[in-house]
Amino acid sequence: GAVVSQHPSWVICKSGTSVKIECRSLDFQATTMFWYRQFPKQSLMLMATSNEGSKATYEQGVEKDKFLINHASLTLSTLTVTSAHPEDSSFYICSAPGGWYNSPLHFGNGTRLTVT
Amino acid sequence: QQQVKQSPQSLIVQKGGISIINCAYENTAFDYFPWYQQFPGKGPALLIAIRPDVSEKKEGRFTISFNKSAKQFSLHIMDSQPGDSATYFCAARGGGNKLTFGTGTQLKVEL
Numbered sequence: 001g002a003v004v005s006q007h008p009s010w011v012i013c014k015s016g017t018s019v020k021i022e023c024r025s026l027d028f029q030a031t032t033m034f035w036y037r038q039f040p041k042q043s044l045m046l047m048a049t050s051n052e053g054s055k056a057t058y059e060q061g062v063e064k065d066k067f068l069i070n071h072a073s074l075t076l077s078t079l080t081v082t083s084a085h086p087e088d089s090s091f092y093i094c095s096a097p098g099g100w101y102n103s104p105l106h107f108g109n110g111t112r113l114t115v116t
Numbered sequence: 117q118q119q120v121k122q123s124p125q126s127l128i129v130q131k132g133g134i135s136i137i138n139c140a141y142e143n144t145a146f147d148y149f150p151w152y153q154q155f156p157g158k159g160p161a162l163l164i165a166i167r168p169d170v171s172e173k174k175e176g177r178f179t180i181s182f183n184k185s186a187k188q189f190s191l192h193i194m195d196s197q198p199g200d201s202a203t204y205f206c207a208a209r210g211g212g213n214k215l216t217f218g219t220g221t222q223l224k225v226e227l
Contacts, residue, residue: 006159032213043205043217044160093159097213104150105215107159 002098003027006108013084014116021079021111023050023094029074030096034105035067038091050077050094084115120208122218129225135193137221139206142187146208150215151180151191154203163204164191196225 003026013019023033033050048058048069056069066088068080077096081088093110097103121140129135139149148167152160166173166180166189173180179192193200206218 004159034214041220041222043219044215046214046216049212049214095159095215104148104162104165105213106162107152109159110157112157 002103002106004094004096004106004108006094006111008111009109010112010114012114012116015085016083018080018082019084019113021081021092021094021113023077023079023096023108025075025096028096028098030077031074033071033077033094033096035069035077035079036093036095036107038093038110040091044093047079050079052077081113084113086115089113089115120206120216120218122206122221124221125219126222127224129196129223131196131198131225131227133196133225135191135196135200135223135225137191137204137206137223138188139190139218140186140188141208141216143208143210143216144187146210146216148209149180149182149189150207150209151178152205152207152217154205154220160205193223196223198225198227201225 005024007022031052035047036044038044047062048056050056050069050071052071058064071077095105095107150165151163153163154160164175164178177194182189204221207215
């Protein structure tokens with residue numbers, strides 16, 4: 001149980017375009033989801049907390065106008081990288097707590113974004 | 117105060133040996149300490165986790181040792197196998213279910 005699905009698994013886009021990444025909880029509902037960013041051979045850095053029915057909360061230093069988050073339903077959160085630049089190239093990973101009290105975070109398989 | 121320090125950065129162990137990865141934290145408000153295993157190009161997968169009121173937890177070949185007074189915890193992988201070769205992250209959970217990750221340990225198990 002507690003499967004988190006992320007789509008696409010990889011995407012290549014041109015500078016200046018926008019890219020949307022989807023994160024779905026497949027067998028449970030998630031009022032909260034988390035978006036992380038990971039550079040090669042580095043740790044995961046929390047970007048923002050996605051809240052169903054309300055605005056996302058962003059970590060310090062993360063541009064909310066660049067990384068748009070929408071938590072449209074109890075099973076879907078999306079991250080849109082707007083006006084992408086090569087420095088936005090990274091591995092983006094979403095996570096959600098399982099559907100039971102005090103459950104651990106389960107992660108999707110990530111999206112490799114390459115901006116050319 | 118939100119940092120979680122992890123060591124070593126990389127580790128090479130012979131097949132059948134014990135792999136040990138250590139983590140330390142400062143924030144006493146952390147209430148849950150999971151370990152994640154990550155293979156290249158994949159998201160992290162929960163391996164084992166412990167709460168601060170427990171000193172040790174074992175699941176198969178994986179054991180977490182937790183020292184609350186020292187604010188340290190470690191992962192032991194017994195009988196390490198080549199399939200265990202991956203990057204391991206310790207983490208600590210704070211308010212709002214947010215995880216703070218350690219810097220990661222790249223483990224290689226050699227035949």
